[in-house]
Amino acid sequence: MPEKTLKKFENCLIQKRYSVNTRKIYCHYFKDFQTYFKDDKLEDISTEQINKYILNLIISKKISVSQQNQRINAIKFYYEKVLGLPHQYYKIERPKKENKLPKVLSKEEISLIFSRIENLKHKMIISLLYSGGLRRSEILALKVSDIHSNRGLLRINGAKGKKDRFTLLSKALLEQLREYYRQYHPKTYLFEGQKGDNYSAESVSKILKQAGIKAGIQQIITLHILRHSFATHLPEQGTDLRYIQELLEHNNSKTTEIYTHITKRGTDKIKSPLENINL
Secondary structure, rough: OHHHHHHHHHHHHHHOOOOHHHHHHHHHHHHHHHHHHHOOHHHOHHHHHHHHHHHHHHHHHHHHHHHHHOHHHOOOHHHHHOOOOHHHHHOOOOHHHHHHHHOOHHHHHHHHHHHOOHHHHHHHHHHHHHHHHHOOOHHHEEEEHHOOOOOOOEOOOOOOOOOOOOOOOHHHHHHHHHHHHHOOOOOOOOEOOOOOOOOHHHHHHHHHHHHHHHHOOOOOHHHHHHHHHHHHHHHHHHOOHHHHHHOOOOOOHHHHHHHHHHOOHHHHHOOOOOHHHHH
């Protein structure tokens, strides 16, 4: 039965310690996959059929490259982890990787966003995201004990790839963090919901979006833009890429090097050839 298969799929994701957000996405895409092949036995579906399914989504729904990859990963997870079937199910065509530069905010824009957040709890959430280049899942999982104020560090436990790491904690935030602790008295998680559980992921996104609107910033601001901005501003300050790679938890240095393409460091000393032409 489809419901039983979906439950088995979800349980396997939980056992493999996938994040809540990833489980939600994978289950949604796998359910869509089930519906599409509702008249077929999933174990008998060929790679060619799966490729045609993905192609149909690209043409009819105009799915993005990112969504295409996520859907493929969900399908692969089912055949590899849930059913334990052999390698032929891996031969699904992948999209060519888009070489897009990440969108970033200037320090002035980030300062403007912070100035538009009045609620102390909200300001601490957004400030810490930028201060340490955190992912949304990492800020939500952050515990009071992860604040190492004497060292100016945040401990990130079981981040992407199930690795622990340390990242930066701005000294400028310490006094406000102490005031936040006095006002809210968090018990386990640094930022808790009304029932003492994790703070809502949707609420975090909403805080930043509303602050961006109030600040009059034209582009759509996502939480990951703060992480990209953190990674761009560090090399502008002269921080070695090796350290940035560790702070961002990038396995490949080439992933970190993309930020050198958008940094302003050095470009402010270069003049456009138009400067020497009379208009």
